[in-house]
């Protein structure tokens with residue numbers, strides 16, 4: 197079987213687009229034909245839709261599989277859908293679905309992922325694994341490992357954002373540091389961004405998509421429907437195929453690295469200066485920790501409590517102000533000093549508790 201998620205062979209971002217849900221034969225056929233005209237080769241479409249609240253549209257189910265099969269006889273595209281159980285896997289395989297994805301509500305549940313993994317054994321179908329709904333890197337890694345253990349090799353990860361309580365901007369908070377971190381563990385896997393689910397509204401899709409490309413993501417999965425406002429699910433975040441085409445044209449792709457020798461040389465110089473600056477920073481930290489230890493000894497000798505609230509409050513107020521004068525983000529300085537203070541307390545408690 198042709199490998200879909202081959203990072204080494206990829207020249208530009210891999211684009212996957214299609215309706216949130218397959219609704220009717222006509223809606224699917226019409227949307228797909230417009231997308232294929234826009235040059236889209238991989239179509240997404242939900243058939244089974246696990247929804248947060250009951251009563252919302254939960255997908256038309258297996259009756260959509262023959263519609264997809266028929267559309268594939270008329271047009272050249274690969275079809276991807278979400279599977280959430282072994283029966284979904286079996287049925288979708290029977291109808292020649294080309295790519296599966298495991299949704300964010302399944303990735304959180306090792307039982308579900310294991311059930312899907314078992315039913316994938318012996319197949320070589322490409323699988324995409326969405327991040328879990330909650331910001332838990334190990335659950336995402338765990339799901340990936342279960343699918344890998346089932347013998348699946350053609351795998352990509354999808355960043356669709358994380359549930360949140362009060363993020364007013366996004367439907368799902370992007371927390372970009374999480375997809376970046378998982379890539380440090382699995383650099384060979386393609387990372388696909390889903391700006392539709394992160395933004396929740398069509399006006400924001402291009403901004404998130406551009407940010408993903410700026411961060412060197414390998415692909416985008418974007419929801420597109422022939423008439424988004426009448427869509428049976430996710431109406432606010434879908435784009436018409438034309439709007440999608442326009443968005444893709446406007447996106448700027450970035451090069452992975454510098455190519456020009458002169459710039460490369462300058463980059464090397466600056467990176468050496470950064471190495472030196474980091475070294476100085478670590479030496480300052482070392483000096484700070486030695487002083488903290490010294491105070492720890494005095495506290496032990498004089499039987500004084502580790503936490504000194506007044507002093508800590510003064511530090512917590514003054515350091516962001518000092519930072520601001522140096523053009524440093526006060527939020528960064530607050531976080532940094534919070535971490536440093538935790539470490540001081542840990543170290544001094546260790547000194548106190550030592551016999």
Ligand SMILES: O=C(O)C(=O)C[C@]1(C(=O)O)C=C[C@@H](O)C=C1
Pocket residue numbers: 488491492502503504505507508511536537540541544
């Ligand atoms: O000033 C102290 O008493 C310290 O031990 C140093 C320090 C710090 O890290 O700066 C550590 C713990 C205290 O709560 C306050 C400040």
